[in-house]
Amino acid sequence: MPLMIGDFLERAAFVFGEREAIVDEPDVSGSLGRITYAQLHRRAKGMAVALERMGVAPGERVAIVSPNSGRFLVSFFGVSGWGRILVPINYRLNIDEVRYIIEHSGATVLLVDPDQNAALRDIDVKIRIVLDGEEDAELFAETDEEPTPWAGDEDATASINYTSGTTARPKGVQLTHRNCWLNAVALGWHAGVGDRDVYLHTLPMFHANGWGMPYAVTAMGGRHVVQRKVDGEEILRRIEREKVTLLCGAPAVVARILDAAAKRRERGEEVPGRDRVRMIVAGAPPPSRTIERVETELGWEFIQIYGLTETSPLLTMNRAPKEWDGKSAADKSHLLSRAGVPVLGVRIRVDEEGELLARSNHVFEGYWHQPEETAKAIKDGWFHTGDGGYMDGPYAVITDRKKDVIITGGENVSSIEVEDVLYQHPAVAEAAVIGVPDEKWGEAVKALVVLKAGATATEQELIDFCRANMAHFKCPKSVEFRDSLERTATGKLQKFKLREPYWAGHERRVH
Template structure:
């Protein structure tokens, strides 16, 4: 028997098995009226109403519905109300400039545009056939419609979402993810992350980013509770962990740093100790950060590696029984690797050092971009653009290939230098880049944000510190102090912006 896998399977199970259980605790402090607490039966009803509303608008199966919103119960519902009845959800980063949003809406061909009231100004320049503002003109979509027209022939290979890459180096590309892609990612990720019906999930990750890594589906399918948080603040995360009994969350390294900072002044025991597991991705976190999460917070640290194009799960690094006798520093070092391939994922490192991947949740294609699709999937493997090594069944990411610094003829991995600098107690954040230099070709340069509570530290102090951990040629030749570092909405360092002033006027970005 063949039965097509679709994202509605996750909602249907929750409605069948857990109808009276609280499904979602919506963000209470938002410009639109909060939904408060709703059950899985109510979540299912509102998803059906949304699908029926789209029927009334004449949006066909395969039609695109774009949503620009911070985390909210309405956005969570749209993962099912749009895709679950055969249409395509286009979740858009709410921090993008109007011109960027306009490009995505037009490039995707979205017929419906739903926007958060905080970004209503987008509508001055961005439009679609049907435009709705959350909390205002969208209410009939959730409340007044009955059952939608059935999706007569569900297709697991149909596109369920189009997720646009961050566009940090070029025009964003629309990543077409199918129902099969999202189903296998959510199921395998949920299984390996131990998601069950006792869990309480805090949405510290933007839902627009790779569909919240698939957790809207995985958490729903297991009947666990979603707790929506709209704006990220370290102390507020701790408060919600305490208030709602949160058991796990997903986060970029910058969010982890915010929680660790808030924990310094937290009054009383850190909430969630020996209960919370935090799943981190976006960049390999420093070893010291992993140590602090496990020691200062008492939370389990899990790292994954993947990309929007891989739905995203490729590898997972989680504590193993074999490591229990090791020192905490060594455990943290091992957990700092990208991890072992997830079930059903094949990983290879090619002759150039690039990480290649095969899985059931690799993208179908880039939307309306066959040339980029062919390049990314050349040879039947997805080309990640990341450099790494595979040893003892575990992947370590060395760098984005374009971020490798060639200094004095030697390749320097910026992540390794950043990790060494983060071992210094005064360093709060760091980005290591190569800048042009007549003598060295590229000069290893560290841009550092210091912890204001750590006392005075000089550039010479930090350079001397790295010499205790790294070969001399890897140590930064220059250290510059910054108040902040440019990051994307998901916490990734925007190194192209950090490098730009140094390379201005250069024909090439290598020296």
């Protein structure tokens, strides 16, 4: 049988139909409240039927711009489950960035959260639906009507996930049904996802389809608790109230949780989840001290994974094996700071230039309408991650980033894209954007700028200029003015030299 996205929800509805499936964000427009797996399945079918009535054929792209929501979760199955292609878009992007993705993907439908609707109103798209519980009522209505069967196969594209790379424009990563299916199964197996799990969606659903957790948790009949915005204390409240056992996030999310937990202890309040919660972390390697605090101060199990959108995303996992039992918290945390061992179905090696290469069942099909970029990324069957590192026995260790992508708070930022905006400022002659260590965000975006002769500009002026022209999370947190920037004889920026002073004393060149 082909490996299809619809398998996960179909099984859950059949086996756990009356079990609570989703606890949606309360008190927001379009909230689904609490619904069962049978209701979730009927809503997904209703979505497929509604799209069919709108004339949206299998293979057409349906874009969604939204924070985490029950409706987003339904869309994973209601769109891809019957052959249409989901295009999840980072809701923090500005209108020009979203417009580019809509146009490049050829999306004919745009589903947009009410909070993003006004900012994106001028985007031209054939069908536009606001996810407010009213305008989208038909789209998410429950039905027992069966959508027209789709005769696709597992190599068909399930979603196109746009990611920042080393080019100024994001690339559309084509993930097939087979990619998503095997990624979810591998992640679920290695993380021990079971029917007793309660999963808290702090990780953005647009990030590589929530790393596959919407599929893995659904397949096993776990309960989805949806959190719209990351807030440390609110995360702890929901863990306490809903008896959460599992969550995922970037190191920046871990930092907020630790801060909130410290404030609870100061107030004499209990920190929930001890000996119950496991947290999966990726986006950038967190410091070993942070890992130690998760396991000692919170009493949660820390699991690290490594991967990219292009790999669906799972490549490696670092979860403490029994051989580490009895080790001190500090020693164990140091071992957990490595990227991890290859998961089932993945092969990892390091080439002669120190770049990590991967082969797996869930390496992507290719970049949407960019065959040249695909050929650069996949050579002789091996995907080139762009990350530098080495193998410590079976463990992959990330030491540097060959691509000039900055990961801040779990978000990918293309340095070239930020530089392009800076060059539009009339006072800027040269600009280089790099990632520097940051305790809160992992890496912070820093701009090194050479001004034109006779021109003047302040640090805040350039930051404000960037904020007016691109998503705020991409903008520099600081600007340093230079007389010149190091370049090669052919004029290329030597970013490794520019980064070096800021990373001095750090074992790894990613934070």
